[in-house]
Amino acid sequence: MTHLLNVRDLRTWFHTDRGIVRSVDGISFTLERGEVMGLVGESGSGKSITGFSLIGLIDRPGRIEDGSSIRFDGRELVGMEERQLRRIRGKDISMVFQDPMMTLNPVVKIIDQIGMAIRAHEPASDAEVRRRAVEALARVRIVDPAHKVDQYPHEFSGGMRQRVAIAIALLHRPRLVIADEPTTALDVSVQAEILKEVKSLVAEMGTSLIWISHDLATVSSIADSIAVMRRGKIVEAGPVRRVLETPEHPYTQGLLDALPSRSRPGELLASNATEAAGKMDFSGLGGAAIGAPPDPAFVEARGVDKIFLAQAGALRRFAIRCGLARPPVPVRAVSSASLTIARGEILGLVGESGSGKSTLGRILCGITPPTDGRVTVGGAPVMDGNRKHGTKVQMIFQDPFASLDPRRTIFQSVAEGPVVHGFCTRGEARAYVDRWLRAVAFDPALADRYPHQFSGGQRQRIAIARALAMQPEVIICDEPVASLDVSIQAQVINLLMELRRHLNLTLLFISHDLSVVHHLCDRVIVMRHGEIIEEGSAAQIFGAPKEAYTRMLLEAIPRPGFDIARVPGI
Amino acid sequence: MASFIIRRLGQALVVLLVMSMLVFAGVFVIGNPVDVLISPDATQEIRRQVIAQYGLDLPLWDQYLHFLRRLLSGDLGTSFVFNMQVGTLIAQKLPATLELTLIAVLFASAVGVPLGIYAGYRPDSIAARVIMAVSVLGFSVPTFWIGLMLIMVFAVQLGILPAGGRGETRTLFGVPFSFLTADGWAHLILPALNLSLFKMSMMCRLAASGTREVMLTDTIKFARAAGISEATILRRHVLKLISIPLVTVFGLELGSTLAFALVTETIFSWPGLGKLIVDSITSLDRPVMVAYLMLVSALFVVINLCVDLAYVVLDPRLRHGRR
Numbered sequence A: 001m002t003h004l005l006n007v008r009d010l011r012t013w014f015h016t017d018r019g020i021v022r023s024v025d026g027i028s029f030t031l032e033r034g035e036v037m038g039l040v041g042e043s044g045s046g047k048s049i050t051g052f053s054l055i056g057l058i059d060r061p062g063r064i065e066d067g068s069s070i071r072f073d074g075r076e077l078v079g080m081e082e083r084q085l086r087r088i089r090g091k092d093i094s095m096v097f098q099d100p101m102m103t104l105n106p107v108v109k110i111i112d113q114i115g116m117a118i119r120a121h122e123p124a125s126d127a128e129v130r131r132r133a134v135e136a137l138a139r140v141r142i143v144d145p146a147h148k149v150d151q152y153p154h155e156f157s158g159g160m161r162q163r164v165a166i167a168i169a170l171l172h173r174p175r176l177v178i179a180d181e182p183t184t185a186l187d188v189s190v191q192a193e194i195l196k197e198v199k200s201l202v203a204e205m206g207t208s209l210i211w212i213s214h215d216l217a218t219v220s221s222i223a224d225s226i227a228v229m230r231r232g233k234i235v236e237a238g239p240v241r242r243v244l245e246t247p248e249h250p251y252t253q254g255l256l257d258a259l260p261s262r263s264r265p266g267e268l269l270a271s272n273a274t275e276a277a278g279k280m281d282f283s284g285l286g287g288a289a290i291g292a293p294p295d296p297a298f299v300e301a302r303g304v305d306k307i308f309l310a311q312a313g314a315l316r317r318f319a320i321r322c323g324l325a326r327p328p329v330p331v332r333a334v335s336s337a338s339l340t341i342a343r344g345e346i347l348g349l350v351g352e353s354g355s356g357k358s359t360l361g362r363i364l365c366g367i368t369p370p371t372d373g374r375v376t377v378g379g380a381p382v383m384d385g386n387r388k389h390g391t392k393v394q395m396i397f398q399d400p401f402a403s404l405d406p407r408r409t410i411f412q413s414v415a416e417g418p419v420v421h422g423f424c425t426r427g428e429a430r431a432y433v434d435r436w437l438r439a440v441a442f443d444p445a446l447a448d449r450y451p452h453q454f455s456g457g458q459r460q461r462i463a464i465a466r467a468l469a470m471q472p473e474v475i476i477c478d479e480p481v482a483s484l485d486v487s488i489q490a491q492v493i494n495l496l497m498e499l500r501r502h503l504n505l506t507l508l509f510i511s512h513d514l515s516v517v518h519h520l521c522d523r524v525i526v527m528r529h530g531e532i533i534e535e536g537s538a539a540q541i542f543g544a545p546k547e548a549y550t551r552m553l554l555e556a557i558p559r560p561g562f563d564i565a566r567v568p569g570i
Numbered sequence B: 001m002a003s004f005i006i007r008r009l010g011q012a013l014v015v016l017l018v019m020s021m022l023v024f025a026g027v028f029v030i031g032n033p034v035d036v037l038i039s040p041d042a043t044q045e046i047r048r049q050v051i052a053q054y055g056l057d058l059p060l061w062d063q064y065l066h067f068l069r070r071l072l073s074g075d076l077g078t079s080f081v082f083n084m085q086v087g088t089l090i091a092q093k094l095p096a097t098l099e100l101t102l103i104a105v106l107f108a109s110a111v112g113v114p115l116g117i118y119a120g121y122r123p124d125s126i127a128a129r130v131i132m133a134v135s136v137l138g139f140s141v142p143t144f145w146i147g148l149m150l151i152m153v154f155a156v157q158l159g160i161l162p163a164g165g166r167g168e169t170r171t172l173f174g175v176p177f178s179f180l181t182a183d184g185w186a187h188l189i190l191p192a193l194n195l196s197l198f199k200m201s202m203m204c205r206l207a208a209s210g211t212r213e214v215m216l217t218d219t220i221k222f223a224r225a226a227g228i229s230e231a232t233i234l235r236r237h238v239l240k241l242i243s244i245p246l247v248t249v250f251g252l253e254l255g256s257t258l259a260f261a262l263v264t265e266t267i268f269s270w271p272g273l274g275k276l277i278v279d280s281i282t283s284l285d286r287p288v289m290v291a292y293l294m295l296v297s298a299l300f301v302v303i304n305l306c307v308d309l310a311y312v313v314l315d316p317r318l319r320h321g322r323r
Helices: A047-055 A082-088 A110-119 A126-139 A158-169 A188-205 A216-222 A240-245 A250-257 A272-277 A314-321 A357-365 A410-420 A429-439 A456-468 A486-503 A514-520 A538-543 A548-555 B002-030 B033-037 B044-053 B060-072 B086-121 B126-140 B143-157 B182-215 B218-225 B230-259 B262-267 B273-282 B286-314 B316-321
Strands: A005-016 A019-031 A036-040 A062-064 A069-072 A093-096 A176-180 A208-213 A225-230 A233-239 A299-308 A331-341 A346-350 A372-377 A393-396 A474-478 A506-511 A523-528 A531-537 B170-172 B175-177
Touching: A005 A047, A019 A047, A019 A233, A036 A047, A036 A216, A047 A069, A047 A093, A047 A176, A047 A208, A093 A158, A093 B218, A110 A126, A110 A158, A110 B230, A126 A158, A158 A188, A158 B218, A188 A208, A188 A216, A188 A548, A208 A216, A216 A240, A225 A240, A225 A250, A233 A240, A233 A250, A250 A486, A299 A357, A331 A357, A331 A372, A331 A523, A331 A531, A346 A357, A346 A514, A357 A393, A357 A474, A357 A506, A393 A456, A410 A429, A410 A456, A429 A456, A456 A486, A486 A506, A486 A514, A506 A514, A514 A538, A523 A538, A523 A548, A531 A538, A531 A548, B002 B060, B002 B286, B033 B044, B086 B126, B086 B175, B086 B182, B086 B230, B086 B262, B086 B273, B086 B286, B126 B182, B143 B182, B143 B262, B182 B218, B182 B230, B182 B262, B218 B230, B230 B286, B262 B273, B273 B286, B286 B316
Parallel strands: A036 A208, A036 A225, A093 A176, A176 A208, A346 A506, A346 A523, A393 A474, A474 A506
Antiparallel strands: A005 A019, A005 A062, A005 A069, A225 A233, A299 A331, A299 A372, A523 A531, B170 B175
16 A cells, blocks of 8 residues: 655745745655654754645745645646645645734634635535534534534634644645644643544544644654654654654754753753753853742742733722622732742742732832732842832743844843843943853854844844843843743753852742743742642652642643653753 | 624714714814805894804804704704705715715625635736736726726717716616616716725735635645645635635725715716715805714725624634633
């Protein structure tokens, strides 16, 4: 029997004004019926473009070059007429995307979206569409599908929406499904459920699956074989176990070494990006924290509550009094949270989205005032009324693209705070900023460029330098590595560990990624529905969790069928 | 939902009240109608009588209260010039304007939106470039000039369409309308086209930019990956996604066209509200001006309310968010 999919020398190039971008540059692979292949690579490696090439959805100026060949079930897809391609799309090959918020149309009912996908390939009566839609939702284990089909996407949670997208992709029992980072935007526990479900669905239907991801751990838990992409080429391919146990290409080895789950907690991670960025230079840096005496309760929060309440207008208040309208429902984001962080400690704060971990972080930083409770740093309150007090606490945010002003140069962004707060004069600013940029291994010669000229990792380092330049004693990191590639993530983690060591900083590290937290943090706090439910040293939490919820989170960490941490060669 | 409508109606009342004060004070500042109404050689006695008759001797706040009191009983006052009820006067002229603007705005949407969607769907095609270039012209060339050109070409040179007037009308619900007769349509077509060009360009550009944006989203990619045809994607996905800004502009344009169609109405001697307000301003006919401006604000308030209600119909997220 022939292969289901046989890709030979696939080249997808983008012909732009600035020259040709070779996004996919001569890759070849085969896929058997029922096989699950993981396609792994960092951003810009061409893995998504490969997926879109297979389904024939390359937008101009990109095109599949002559001489490329994609044979699907004996038919050549390259150069096929658009009309015929459309007959294959959704019926024989379908696709699931990363962000379930973006893929479903927010203003069209689920049943209509499913109906359109059904009728794209076969005529169906309204009654039949309804029957099949309910069936499709039931297949992806959506509770009460008969009622849910008439709802709109915003009435579904992120995981449910991704299930709907998967249901649509599986409508016509395709022979190949391409999944492009389908669980990246989801919580760990939801990700684990969806991985399990997709695995059993494709096995049951005999569908082949190409799972595109930047996350080696997820891929290894679902795939039979794996292909590692870098700069448009497949650098290594083979059965998943072989590739992970005895990687032949140094790039694959590097990706594996950068995974926090593969090295001992607290050690610096092996990272090409760290070496590429150059050395961190800590000379000439100041900071109140250096040489400060130990203090077991340096940061202290006592009984912190945060309730968000929508303000009702005058008319609405009147209507509420008359019983015509319901009063706004208060949202309890954080309830009676108490914690301490010792000076020089890294405390991990974990929980799923909506657990209140970011709100607690903002309260500790003094950005959001708590409804009740008290936060002190070194004995002094962090807020003075509704205003932030001093510069002792700084914050680093998740998205380095959004947290830097695109219209200011790096120098302007970093210098603003220190000049305003008197850490340096305007005249000294240049030398002052350079020192902090060198500390995060960023070349000060580039400081007059704008943020868009830098990569995600560089920007996150700039954001860290900006926080450091305020000479803080505490830094609140809100998911600082969540949007970064593995090797860049390793670099930022290394940086944070080095900074803590040299500057005696105290860190609160908020994350949903438990393997990173395990690697970096001394102590861990687990939050759920705004409450702190478990607290302990990293070894305790990860070794012997007490709460069922913590155990569930730990079990949800994707793992391959074998123990990746015991793989030799580290 | 009900509380939302009640709240909006409450706000509308406040807006109208404030508007009535502004209008009343503003009109008072423009000039004294007595100078226009009474011939210069009238005796002092006649002058005094006329001033008292129209209530112009009272202080402004007193006049305003009188006005409000009459308004509440549905009486908009009597025109100084025509010596008839302002309500009747406006009711006579309103259908003509209503007819003209509705046809113009509907025409603008029916032509502009599909052209815009096409231009946004294939932005690199020659047709799209032509559409976008012409739409810039539609924006920038003054309405009066286009109106004059239309008359020059179709009425004077070719002589196939009349240059002005309403033509033959037929009565519907006791109100005369032009669009019910062929002659009426011949009279309608030029002014309606003239009035709609600007709006058409606006709708077209708005639809084009919206479509371009939507076509790049994952929603469309996902729909294409499911094998859904391009026609279905445009009709069922794109049109729904771009409809909210379109409805906003449709509402605003409908309001402003109703209120300020006067340039076109003047050029094509269309016997609508525009002509009435121009005449009443020159003759300082205060009751007509006040009533007209109040009517315009009321129209805007009503149209905006309709637009807000349309949002709720179009965007399910609003419907459920407001529970």
